[in-house]
Each structure stands twice: as C-alpha cells, then as structure tokens.
Amino acid sequence: MSEMNVQDTTQPESLEYRTEVKQLLDILAHSLYTDREIFLRELISNASDALNRLQFEMLTNPDVVDADAELAIWIEVDAEAKTLVLRDSGIGMNREELIANLGTIAHSGAKSFLQNAGKGQTALEEIIGQFGVGFYSVFMVAEEVRVVSRSYRAEDHAWAWTSKGDSSFTLETVEEAPRGTSIQIQLKEDATEFANGWRIEQIVKKHSDYVSFPIYLVEMEAPEQEVGDEEATETKGAEKQAKEPRVINRRTAIWRQSPSKVQAEEYNDFYKQLTFDTNDPLLHVHMVADAPVNVRALLFVPSKRERGMLQMRPDHGLRLYSRKILIQNNNKDLLPDHYRFIDGVVDSDDLPLNVSREMVQSNPVMRQLKRALTNRINRALKELADEQPEKYLTFWEEFGVFIKEGVATDHANQEALTELLRFRSSKSDGKWISLADYVGRMKADQAEIYFVLGEDLKSAARSPHLDYFRKHEIEVLYLVDPIDGWTMAMLREANGKPLRNIDDAGLELPQDESATVDENTPALDQSAFDQLVARAVEILGDKVRGVQEGKQLVDSPVRLVSPADSFDRDIQRVLRLTEEGYETPKKLLELNRRHPMIVNLGQMVARGADEPLVEAAILQLFDNALLLEGLHANPVDMVERIQLLMAEAVAARAKGE
Ligand code: ADP
Numbered sequence: 001m002s003e004m005n006v007q008d009t010t011q012p013e014s015l016e017y018r019t020e021v022k023q024l025l026d027i028l029a030h031s032l033y034t035d036r037e038i039f040l041r042e043l044i045s046n047a048s049d050a051l052n053r054l055q056f057e058m059l060t061n062p063d064v065v066d067a068d069a070e071l072a073i074w075i076e077v078d079a080e081a082k083t084l085v086l087r088d089s090g091i092g093m094n095r096e097e098l099i100a101n102l103g104t105i106a107h108s109g110a111k112s113f114l115q116n117a118g119k120g121q122t123a124l125e126e127i128i129g130q131f132g133v134g135f136y137s138v139f140m141v142a143e144e145v146r147v148v149s150r151s152y153r154a155e156d157h158a159w160a161w162t163s164k165g166d167s168s169f170t171l172e173t174v175e176e177a178p179r180g181t182s183i184q185i186q187l188k189e190d191a192t193e194f195a196n197g198w199r200i201e202q203i204v205k206k207h208s209d210y211v212s213f214p215i216y217l218v219e220m221e222a223p224e225q226e227v228g229d230e231e232a233t234e235t236k237g238a239e240k241q242a243k244e245p246r247v248i249n250r251r252t253a254i255w256r257q258s259p260s261k262v263q264a265e266e267y268n269d270f271y272k273q274l275t276f277d278t279n280d281p282l283l284h285v286h287m288v289a290d291a292p293v294n295v296r297a298l299l300f301v302p303s304k305r306e307r308g309m310l311q312m313r314p315d316h317g318l319r320l321y322s323r324k325i326l327i328q329n330n331n332k333d334l335l336p337d338h339y340r341f342i343d344g345v346v347d348s349d350d351l352p353l354n355v356s357r358e359m360v361q362s363n364p365v366m367r368q369l370k371r372a373l374t375n376r377i378n379r380a381l382k383e384l385a386d387e388q389p390e391k392y393l394t395f396w397e398e399f400g401v402f403i404k405e406g407v408a409t410d411h412a413n414q415e416a417l418t419e420l421l422r423f424r425s426s427k428s429d430g431k432w433i434s435l436a437d438y439v440g441r442m443k444a445d446q447a448e449i450y451f452v453l454g455e456d457l458k459s460a461a462r463s464p465h466l467d468y469f470r471k472h473e474i475e476v477l478y479l480v481d482p483i484d485g486w487t488m489a490m491l492r493e494a495n496g497k498p499l500r501n502i503d504d505a506g507l508e509l510p511q512d513e514s515a516t517v518d519e520n521t522p523a524l525d526q527s528a529f530d531q532l533v534a535r536a537v538e539i540l541g542d543k544v545r546g547v548q549e550g551k552q553l554v555d556s557p558v559r560l561v562s563p564a565d566s567f568d569r570d571i572q573r574v575l576r577l578t579e580e581g582y583e584t585p586k587k588l589l590e591l592n593r594r595h596p597m598i599v600n601l602g603q604m605v606a607r608g609a610d611e612p613l614v615e616a617a618i619l620q621l622f623d624n625a626l627l628l629e630g631l632h633a634n635p636v637d638m639v640e641r642i643q644l645l646m647a648e649a650v651a652a653r654a655k656g657e
Pocket residue numbers: 042046047050088090091092093101102106107108109133134135136180181
C-alpha cells in the first residue's frame with residue numbers, strides 16, 4: 001500500500017570504481033612504500049574533518065541525529081583478530097555520499113599523485129606520503145575494508161560500504177548504527193603491527209597529536225587463560241574484553257596558549273602535523289592579543305616555496321577558528337594575497353559563532369583581523385631582516401617575489417614591504433642590499449636611485465646604459481626578475497628618492513666632459529654623423545622611434561633608450577612575458593659618436609662605400625642592443641646577417657695579411 005522504498009533493498013549491490021580509482025588502488029596495493037603508517041593520519045584527518053563539519057552544523061541546526069553523542073574518535077585494535085576499527089561521531093555519509101566520496105577521487109593530493117603516475121613505481125612510492133592520497137591509502141594495509149556510516153540527517157539511514165580494494169565495492173543497508181562513520185579494517189598479513197595499541201599510540205603522537213578532538217584507544221584483550229580443562233572450554237566461547245578506553249592525543253590548541261609556555265619543538269611539530277610538510281618552518285609567529293580585536297594566531301613561513309617534490313598544498317589559506325571551532329579550512333581573506341605562502345591557524349573570540357562560511361568574508365571583524373595579522377607579519381619579517389640578516393636572505397631568495405608583488409599591489413603596506421626588498425647592484429659584489437643601504441652610500445650630489453632592467457645579472461652588468469655610471473662610480477641596482485619592472489613602476493620612489501630607470505632618454509645627468517671624452521678616439525664629424533643617422537633611420541624604418549646621438553655612451557657603440565614619454569615602460573617587460581603577441585613599443589637608438597666602429601661606419605656612409613655591409617652592420621647593432629635589453633631579436637635573420645659580417649671580416653683580414 002505504501003510507496004516502495006528503493007533504499008530498503010536488502011540485497012547488497014555491487015558497484016564499479018571509477019577508472020582513476022582502480023588505477024590508484026592498483027598502485028597502492030602493489031606499493032612497497034615503507035611509511036605505510038600514514039594511512040592512519042589520513043583516516044584521522046577525515047574523521048576530524050567530519051567532526052568539524054558536524055560541530056559547525058550544530059551551531060545552527062538543533063535536529064541532528066544523536067545530538068548528545070560525544071564528539072570524538074575511537075580507535076579499536078584487536079591483535080588476535082588482526083583488525084583495526086576507526087570510528088568517529090562526525091557528520092556521516094548517506095548512500096549517495098558514500099558512492100561519491102568513496103567511489104571516485106575527491107582528494108586533490110590523490111589527483112596530483114595520479115597525474116605523476118607516468119614516472120614509474122619507485123618515484124611514486126617515494127611520494128605517496130608527500131601527497132597524502134586520502135582514504136584509499138587504507139588499502140596499503142587492508143585486506144578488506146567495511147565502512148559503516150550514518151549521516152547526521154534524520155531522514156537518512158545507515159549504510160555499509162565494503163571493498164577489498166580491487167575493482168568494485170558493495171553497498172547494503174544496515175539496521176542500526178550510531179551517527180558518524182566507522183572504518184573496519186581487516187589487516188593484511190604483513191600489516192598486523194597496526195593492530196597493536198602501542199604502535200597506534202606512537203603513530204598518533206607523531207602525526208595527529210594536535211587533532212582537537214579526543215582520540216580514544218580501545219584495546220581488545222583475549223579473555224584470561226585459566227588453567228584447568230573445564231575453564232578453558234568455557235573461556236573459548238567468552239566475549240573478548242575491551243580495556244578502558246584512554247585518550248592518546250594531546251589535543252591542545254597550542255595557539256591559545258601563552259607563547260612563553262610553548263617550546264620551539266612544539267611549534268615545529270604542530271606545523272608539520274598541520275601542513276604535512278616534512279621540514280621545519282623557517283619562521284613562526286605566535287600572536288596573542290585582545291585589542292583592537294581578540295586574536296590567537298599561529299602563523300608559519302615554510303622553509304621552501306615548494307614543499308616536497310611537488311606542490312603539496314593544492315590550495316592556500318589559513319585555518320579559521322572561532323573559539324576553537326573550525327569555521328573554514330582555507331580562508332584567504334585573513335592576509336593580503338602576496339602573503340599566500342603563509343600557513344597557520346587563526347582563532348578569534350570576536351567572530352560570531354553562527355556566522356556562515358559565506359558570511360565570514362563580509363564580517364567587519366575579518367577586516368580587523370586582517371589588519372592585525374598583516375601588521376604582525378610585516379613586523380616579524382622586519383625583525384628577522386634586522387636581527388638575523390643571514391636567515392632573512394634565505395627567506396628572501398625563496399619568497400622575495402611575493403614581497404615584490406606586494407609592493408606593486410598592496411598600497412597600504414607598500415612602505416613596510418619596501419623595507420623588505422633586497423637588490424643586487426653594480427657595486428654590491430653579488431651581495432644583496434636594501435634600499436636603505438643604497439641611499440646610505442649615494443654620492444653627495446646624487447638625487448635619485450638608479451636601476452637597470454636586464455634578463456639576468458650578467459646581461460644587466462653588461463648593459464650599455466651603465467657606461468656613464470661606471471665611469472662616474474655611481475651605483476645602479478640590477479633588476480632581473482620578470483616581476484621587477486612592474487614593482488618599480490608601481491613604487492616610483494623609496495626613502496624619499498625617486499627611482500629612475502637608466503634607459504630613460506630624458507635622464508638628466510651632470511655632463512662631465514673630461515670623464516667621457518677619450519682624446520685618442522676622435523668623434524665623427526657632424527656632417528658624417530648626420531649622414532649616418534639618416535642612413536640608420538632609413539635602414540631601421542619603423543623598428544625604432546628614432547636615431548640620435550648618445551651622450552652617455554662610453555664603451556658601447558649603441559644603446560636603445562625609452563622615449564621619455566613612454567610612461568609605463570617598465571610594465572612592457574611584464575606584458576611581454578604575460579601576453580602572447582604583445583609588441584613592445586618602439587625605442588630610440590642612440591649612437592656613440594666616439595666609438596671606433598661608429599666612426600668607421602660613418603666614414604663608409606659618407607663615401608657611399610659597401611652598402612650591404614653597412615646595412616648588415618646597422619641591423620646587427622640594433623639586434624645586439626635588443627638582446628642586451630632582454631628583448632629578443634629574430635634569431636633567424638640574425639644568423640644570416642652574422643654570417644655575412646663574418647665573411648666580410650674574414651675576407652678583409654685575408655686580403656690584408
Ligand atoms: P579528502 O579527505 O581529501 O576529500 P578522501 O579520499 O580522504 O579525500 O575522502 C573523500 C571524501 O570522503 C571526503 O572529502 C569526505 O567527504 C568523505 N569522508 C571520508 N572519511 C569520512 C568520514 N570519516 N566521515 C565523513 N565523511 C568522510
């Protein structure tokens with residue numbers, strides 16, 4: 001009479017895994033990975049997530065199933081039966097969720113792991129632990145797994161999911177089960193160590209000590225073996241006894257403790273358990289404040305930009321708690337974008353508990369938290385730079401690019417971030433200097449901070465723009481990171497001094513004739529020079545904005561300068577890298593009237609001699625200048641031209657000798 005309930009079918013139903021799961025299971029089952037214990041970390045982490053989600057749900061929903069059940073994790077081991085059961089009283093899963101979550105690949109670590117599956121078995125085994133492959137890692141130790149789950153929703157009922165880790169799993173209904181999920185593992189013959197209480201305790205301490213819910217260890221004991229025949233037969237059939245459950249994790253929210261009470265080692269352990277990074281962090285910042293906003297935060301700078309062989313953390317962000325209840329796993333609104341390499345936990349009593357995850361962002365407390373945390377990180381980095389300059393440079397080499405991005409994008413913090421910038425220069429001898437260092441040793445009459453952009457340190461050091469500065473011993477910063485042009489364009493001045501790109505045609509420098517004029521190389525006379533300029537204009541056509549005399553050139557024959565009106569020319573360099581087909585605006589070619597090659601070329605033009613050679617030489621000088629600017633010329637044309645020039649040079653020498 002009543003409608004059929006399809007879910008009440010008592011027949012177990014068998015379902016195939018998705019192909020990628022089969023692939024993953026195949027690798028895991030045959031893996032000789034030695035740190036198999038990480039499966040427990042993965043299961044505990046899932047259980048803890050499920051508990052967090054339930055706790056969050058209960059803030060607004062009074063109708064969850066078993067509302068009074070303790071929020072905890074129980075690990076039951078039975079050495080004799082070789083079983084391990086991990087149960088949580090978390091959010092649970094209904095049938096659809098079981099299929100979606102344990103039949104496909106949800107875990108992002110597992111996804112990237114599989115993408116690397118082409119690289120061979122050994123490589124994979126080395127990285128299983130780094131990726132964290134999620135739930136399926138259980139099949140490294142399990143013969144068979146049965147997951148019994150009861151969702152928190154009253155309308156659902158309990159389901160059992162069973163699999164041997166081959167190509168399929170089965171689903172069936174279960175009469176009764178407490179809210180949450182229980183993972184029942186029949187251990188493989190070579191994995192029975194995981195049925196021992198002491199071993200479980202050891203693993204939990206190592207990987208999951210700071211999980212905030214209690215983890216109970218429940219050890220099953222074989223009943224006492226009594227002497228005497230009758231008793232022995234009696235005990236055979238007796239139930240096994242569970243020892244008194246005991247909590248085995250420390251579960252302290254160390255970010256809520258006073259910093260003076262926390263040991264350096266504890267910070268490191270906490271960081272590793274939080275991020276799964278195997279290295280200690282480079283820096284930790286423990287912040288405890290009540291005004292202007294209540295905040296307990298523990299933030300970390302990792303030791304490497306990329307942890308492990310591959311990016312282990314697919315998503316960045318901080319863990320946001322309100323009074324120890326996890327609100328969000330990867331919150332991105334607590335720090336400016338350029339601090340996205342920072343990991344950690346933020347807890348505030350000022351955040352309303354019933355705030356939905358979506359509403360977190362627009363909460364005014366969030367803005368206050370962001371300001372407080374940002375200032376604290378700025379300060380911590382400044383302190384590191386002042387007090388441990390060596391260590392700061394390790395930080396700089398790893399994360400400097402984020403600071404540069406911040407200088408360009410975060411106006412409110414620009415000043416603080418500018419102090420954190422480091423540069424190499426024409427006088428720093430390969431060492432890093434700050435802008436304060438530079439300004440501190442500026443020449444008495446120097447009013448600006450000079451910099452040159454280049455592809456790398458070597459080409460920057462060879463830049464023709466440096467001629468004048470080298471001669472006058474004026475320090476020039478070398479900017480060789482693709483992001484640098486952008487950063488400098490947005491910064492414009494530092495320590496009260498304007499920043500100037502020395503490729504600027506409008507740059508005004510005190511002309512000290514005696515320093516630039518070399519009596520031994522007489523300049524090309526005006527009329528020959530004018531003819532050469534006219535010829536160059538003809539040959540280069542619209543490749544350049546114009547051709548003119550370069551008064552600051554000393555050892556270099558030519559250079560390319562930016563017309564003074566190209567306002568954001570430093571950004572061109574960035575655009576060139578980021579936008580396909582981007583054409584850099586035309587530059588001005590400057591000729592050095594005193595350079596022997598220019599002098600000779602000018603004389604050839606005046607005589608109307610050897611046109612092809614003149615043309616090739618001018619085009620090649622232009623391409624050379626492009627190369628030195630880090631703006632690539634067309635290599636094919638160039639090779640042909642170089643051939644021609646070489647042939648000419650060799651022929652001339654052969655005739656002369
Ligand atoms: P991840 O945890 O990274 O998502 P897993 O493969 O470990 O990947 O788990 C897949 C999904 O299964 C989880 O996202 C979660 O939705 C669900 N899940 C796993 N374990 C539990 C659990 N103990 N309680 C509730 N849901 C769980």
